[in-house]
Amino acid sequence: DAVRAYAGGRLTAAMLPARLLRRDDLPVSAITGKLDRPALRALADAALTAAPADAPTDEPADPVERVVRRVCTRLLGAAPAPDTDFLAAGGNSIPAMRLVAALRAELGRHVDTRDVLAGRTPAALAARLRAAAPADADGLTTGNPPTLSPPQRRLWFVDQLAPSSAPYNIAVAHRLRGPLHTGALGAALRAVATRHDVLRWRIPQTAGVPYAVCEEPTDVAVPVVDLTGRADAEAELAGMLAAGAAHAFDLATGPPWQVTVYRLGPDEHVLAMTMHHAVFDGWSEAVLYADLATGYAHAVAGTSPTLPPLSASYADYAVWRDERDRRQGPADLTWWAEHLRGVPTVLDLPRDRPRPTVQTYAGAEAAVTLTATADRAVRDLAERRGSTVAAVLLAGFAELLRRLTGGDDHVVGAIVADRRLAAFDDVVGFFIDTVPVRLRTGTDGTTGGTGGVGFAELVDRCAAELHEATAHPGAPLEKLVETLGVGRDTSRAPLVQVLFNVLNFTAPRLTLTGLTAEALPVPKPGSPFDITVYVVQRDGRCGVDVVYNPDLFDADRIDALLADLADLVGALAADPHTPADAVAVALPRPTVRVAALGAMTVAAAAPAPVAPVPTGPDELTETEELIAGIWRQVLERDRVGVADNFFDIGGHSLALAAVHARLTAATGRSITMLDLFRHPTVRALAASLDGAADRPELARAALRAAARRGRTRRTPPPRRPHQP
Structure with a gap:
């Protein structure tokens, strides 16, 4: 009780310890004599499968509820009671997607994230599952040869369009303290690349048609850059990390990722990795770290770091995806065409410089964290509406756009994780789609409404819009652009110029045997959109990170926009039933210095x-x-x-x-x-x-x-x- 009371005021609900175990000793490595973290994780996993002393010992009689509670335990890190609220226990859109995939696989029932957010508790979700129709066969086949997925083909085209830029790189770095075995690290990285063959893919083309080629497993190059004893080592390191993040990969020759170790001292190193988005996404980061930790632990112990094969590969996803899109594509395309009928296709936010005639991919970053009061108001509203924090922040962003532009109909992009089958949970790859999200802030949910709508209703609309967008995945963005007849313009991305990333991944930890690891910030190498908004958790509170194009916006303008968003969403969440346009918040913004900006327009007009x-x-x-x-x-x-x-x-x-x-x-x-x-x-x-x-x-x-x-x-x- 004392530990829980101490943690309760310092950690979010999702971070509170689910169970406390007292041990006489902790596992240590026979090689280094230091804490054996993989063994410690195994103890924690074993503890989660055992019933806690203070938990009810009776299993639910209903087999469906037993499955729901077992899967929730694995995803939330705690054994839930029948009335445990999924959102209050730390669930968000990512665990919801994983829960849906696992329940479909185990129960063969049709379930989606709306059922999870509506059911909220294991007992209620089990009741919905019992009434659900049987799910269609997933159609997954395995053992397929390298095959490009539609998202990969889209990124390949962007790479051809701007080959010297790197807006779609993902870069991470960790400071490692302790004796690093570089040979063991190389062996572990090879094991990772062997297990996840997409990391060995090349994407050449013939007559403009890209295709995938998989190379045989080889050693992964791990150059070591020695910065020991340099007076400006940290400054040099920062510059090298930025340069590594901006590395321009040649997808035709590969490999699509690179690893570098920077030595700062005998027992201090920095491990930096940069991956092209075509083979990696945010979900993949935790998978990579877990497999790297397992391989490294085996290698330093002198055993083979070989990792077990996956039940499905990324190529299997690409084939499954193509078949799903072939079946669902026509119906989904019809839905999108109707849903986006008359939609404005250009969003020009107030900016500081004329838009270049050819889109640039320069990037800069800014961030804001909500106050404790605003954070609590946002979380409480999300819980009351049966929604997520991301939906609340998206609704706040929609209201900010209305105040910036004077319009009540806007389109932004949202990122959707397409890991709809449990077999893809542990696969490294690019499972990301960009979907248009229509934000209508009129009183009747359309455009041109008079009066005002309460913020709570805007949250409901945004949550419903996100769900509908994810429920029609068979029509990729490129097909939507073609069907809508969106004019092509070299100065901007078609249809989506502002991205709102609702996938709030918990930052995974890298744990290597005998080492302590601390994540280091690495600047993002570029901005593929005018502005990309990321929903984040920082210091136990909600926040927003932004990557923007400095060729369009000054830093002061973006800082002001973020401050406005934080103030506005806090005020709206605290007073959710008053018409949103009546909630007064001072929004001081720099004067617009470019004519005719600030409204969504139809591009072809x-x-x-x-x-x-x-x-x-x-x-x-x-x-x-x-x-x-x-x-x-x-x-x-x-x-x-x-x-x-x-x-x-x-x-x-x-x-x-x-x-x-x-x-x-x-x-x-x-x-x-x-x-x-x-x-x-x-x-x-x-x-x-x-x-x-x-x-x-x-x-x-x-x-x-x-x-x-x-x-x-x-x-x-x-x-x-x-x-x-």
Whole structure:
């Protein structure tokens, strides 16, 4: 009781000790004589499977509830009572997804995260499961050869578009104190790469079509950089960590990750790892650390660090995903087309500099932590609404956007983890999707409503929107962009320019035998969007981290935006039933120094900032004939007009990559992918290649044609069959 009372005022509910065990001694390593953390974890796992002294000893008679309680115990770290509240016990969207996957696998019943958040307790969830329909067969096959998933193909295309940037790198670093065995570390890393073959993938391409190749297991290079005795070692280390995070991977030649050890002294090192997002995500970090710890423990003990094979591989996910999208894709695409009908497709937040004509991927960071009072109000509101902290913060962000822009209809992106089968829990890979989330703050949930809606209702809307977005995964973002007829613009990402990351991963710990590890901050290497908002937990309180593009925003503006968000969400959560627009919070912001910013608009309603549609004589030149022929082949069309826009006649990103590869091979010229975006018609591209793109008469014709397209593209065009 004394320990729990001491911890209760210092830790969140999720971090409170679930069980206390008194031991005469702690396990130590026979090699180093120091605490054996893997053995300690095994003791903790064993303790969780045993009934606590103060817990009811009677098992529930209902077999469904027994399964629910057993899975909750594993995910929450404590054996729940029948009426234990899942959210109050530390559950959020990540444990909810894992709980859903495990229950589907074990019980064969249809269940989703809405059931978890609505049921809240093991007894209530068990009742919902008993009434649920049988789940469809998961359709998972194993032993598949390397196969790219749709998210991987999307990242490959971005990599081709901006090969010298690194916005999709994930970099981590840990300061290790104690005797580091670099040989054992290398052996453990090889074991990890052997188990998770996606870390050995390369992504070359043939005629613009990417594919995966898996290399045989080899030693993982672990260079050691010696900084011992240098007066400015910490400053050098910080610079090297930043440079490592910004490493530009060549996906075609691989490997897609790198490891470096920095020696600061005999018993002090820093282990730094950078992974390309195409083979890694936030969920993968804990998997990597656990397997690395197991392999390292075996290696330092002199035994083989070989890890057991996985029940499913990333290639199995890619094949399963393709089949699921083939089955669900048409229905999901229809749902999205209706859900996003009339949606504004450009969000230009107030910024400090004109938007460059070609999107840049520079990155800077900022952060804010909610006050204790605001944190408690947010958590209490989430619990009362049966929602998550992330949904509350998203609702607060939606209200901030309304106040910044004056509009009540906004689109932001959300990150969704696609690990819907329990077999993918322990697989390293890229299981992430970006989905558009429509934030409507009108009184009736649409646009143009009058009066005000209470913040509690906004929270419910955002929670429902997130659920609906995750319930229709069969239509990737690229297909949505194509179906909605979103205009392509080299200056910004299509449809989603602001990302709100609702996946609140608990920062995993790296534990290596004989060493103490302390996570070090590593700057993010770039920003793939104008702004990315991360929901975080810091010092036991909710917070928000932001990665933004400094080519658009000054640091002062972003700091002010975060301060506004923290103040606003705290005030709204404390008074959730008053109309949100009536909750007064002073929002001092720097004066907007760029004209006509701050509102969502339909991208096609204004001419694009390029000259894509020149017109000229009807007779085709040799270059135009070449380009038109390649278009016909790639798009499988009998006819292509010289003024047809590539993206209006079935073109999409991967088709553009195929055109780029064939045109480069046919002309022997160095042509950037951006050139094809800037000049998306046969005649415009030919004029550019032939050196006539800057002719005034063609430029004037381009503007007239672009204006005509803008007038006719204000509503989405009829759906077209997707061209692979």
